[in-house]
Amino acid sequence: MNNQTNPQQIAIAGAGLLGRLLAWRLRLLGHDITLFEAGKLQPANNTFRAAAFTAAGMIAPLSEAVVSDANVYRMGQFALQCWPEWLKDLPRNTTELFFAKGSLLVAHPQDESELQQFESELNFVVPECRNYQWLSSSDIQNLEPDLSPQFMRGLLLQEEGHLHNREFLQQLGDELIRLGVKVRENNPVETEAQAIYTTAGVEKFDLVIDCRGLGAKTQLKKLRGVRGETLHVETSEIRLHRPVRLMHPRYQLYVVPKPNNRFIIGATQIESEDRSPVTLQSSLELGSALYTLSPAFAEARIIEMDTNLRPAFMDNLPKIFCNPGLIVANGLFRHGYLLAPAVVEQILAEVTQNQRMLFPDLLQTSISG
Numbered sequence: 001m002n003n004q005t006n007p008q009q010i011a012i013a014g015a016g017l018l019g020r021l022l023a024w025r026l027r028l029l030g031h032d033i034t035l036f037e038a039g040k041l042q043p044a045n046n047t048f049r050a051a052a053f054t055a056a057g058m059i060a061p062l063s064e065a066v067v068s069d070a071n072v073y074r075m076g077q078f079a080l081q082c083w084p085e086w087l088k089d090l091p092r093n094t095t096e097l098f099f100a101k102g103s104l105l106v107a108h109p110q111d112e113s114e115l116q117q118f119e120s121e122l123n124f125v126v127p128e129c130r131n132y133q134w135l136s137s138s139d140i141q142n143l144e145p146d147l148s149p150q151f152m153r154g155l156l157l158q159e160e161g162h163l164h165n166r167e168f169l170q171q172l173g174d175e176l177i178r179l180g181v182k183v184r185e186n187n188p189v190e191t192e193a194q195a196i197y198t199t200a201g202v203e204k205f206d207l208v209i210d211c212r213g214l215g216a217k218t219q220l221k222k223l224r225g226v227r228g229e230t231l232h233v234e235t236s237e238i239r240l241h242r243p244v245r246l247m248h249p250r251y252q253l254y255v256v257p258k259p260n261n262r263f264i265i266g267a268t269q270i271e272s273e274d275r276s277p278v279t280l281q282s283s284l285e286l287g288s289a290l291y292t293l294s295p296a297f298a299e300a301r302i303i304e305m306d307t308n309l310r311p312a313f314m315d316n317l318p319k320i321f322c323n324p325g326l327i328v329a330n331g332l333f334r335h336g337y338l339l340a341p342a343v344v345e346q347i348l349a350e351v352t353q354n355q356r357m358l359f360p361d362l363l364q365t366s367i368s369g
């Protein structure tokens with residue numbers, strides 16, 4: 001831990017992705033951290049479960065720039081450098097948590113125009129980007145021999161990565177306790193400048209950082225939840241080395257390899273705050289996309305279906321509201337793992353009063369949300 005000359009008593013509300021990362025990085029700087037979580041640090045079910053646990057853990061600046069903007073690409077590039085550096089601070093061997101093997105886009109022969117459209121949009125949003133490569137059928141088979149041979153062309157996006165996010169969140173939870181972060185589970189709170197309101201009363205701190213994701217809707221009226229559904233399957237018949245996206249005129253679905261022969265297939269994106277279980281239609285779409293990628297997935301066992309809500313503002317971009325005694329960070333939408341490093345580093349600059357303006361676009365003056 002660094003010796004911070006002026007350690008502060010900091011409360012963090014929410015132990016999802018942002019809250020956990022901030023607790024870690026601030027503790028390593030020597031601050032005294034109390035982390036309040038409405039649910040459990042290692043959640044067993046869907047009640048109060050962070051979107052971070054449902055996420056697929058893709059770090060995909062190129063794919064996401066196409067559906068957002070060039071800032072997302074730049075922050076995502078920062079994330080690809082930041083994750084491997086941060087992971088070195090975890091005590092266990094972390095090399096198996098983060099992978100920088102790119103991601104692969106494929107389309108049925110009749111939908112190949114989707115790949116061309118993707119390339120045109122990418123060149124429009126990020127004209128300087130050259131880190132992708134067209135692949136032939138044999139290139140695809142060389143990279144991912146277990147994929148169906150039907151794909152004639154593909155795109156390899158070299159500048160993308162993925163993280164085994166559930167394993168990371170679990171390891172980080174253990175590490176926070178080891179570092180002496182005071183974790184207060186089953187503790188839903190409200191926040192105010194220098195104050196945390198629990199069911200037992202008010203507690204005072206030098207600084208409060210609100211990272212409650214959709215739980216902050218009580219204060220951020222413009223925050224909304226965007227429903228996402230995933231399937232988790234297990235099979236030893238198939239090996240994938242990187243995330244694969246199936247480009248289709250009606251939907252884009254992906255499969256991400258996970259430890260122990262598991263794969264996540266995701267994700268739907270529905271403008272609804274309904275957290276109820278995965279619908280039959282979504283499970284059919286997700287399942288058939290998977291089967292298309294390789295018929296060998298037919299024998300995979302479905303081990304989990306998951307639903308959660310992505311916290312988002314109207315422009316689907318993250319925001320940091322800085323006021324004396326209170327910082328609120330939210331709106332990571334479908335870009336949590338992609339954009340959290342930029343958000344965290346900007347907040348660290350605010351807390352340490354470092355004048356560095358890493359990502360000034362993230363900063364907002366009004367907390368109206």
Ligand SMILES: Cc1cc2nc3c(=O)[nH]c(=O)nc-3n(C[C@H](O)[C@H](O)[C@H](O)COP(=O)(O)OP(=O)(O)OC[C@H]3O[C@@H](n4cnc5c(N)ncnc54)[C@H](O)[C@@H]3O)c2cc1C
Pocket residue numbers: 013014015016017018019036037038039048049050051052053054055056057058059187188189190211212213214215216227228229230266267268307308309310311329330331332333334335336337338339
């Ligand atoms: C289906 C799906 C797939 C996704 N895939 C990806 C992906 O591949 N790559 C990527 O970059 N992003 C992905 N995301 C997005 C990512 O999960 C989110 O952007 C990210 O988790 C948001 O982080 P957060 O910390 O703001 O919120 P969360 O991770 O939701 O954490 C909020 C925490 O606050 C707690 N909380 C709520 N209310 C209170 C309260 N009153 N008091 C105390 N604690 C409270 C919650 O219990 C939770 O633990 C995906 C999301 C979904 C739903």
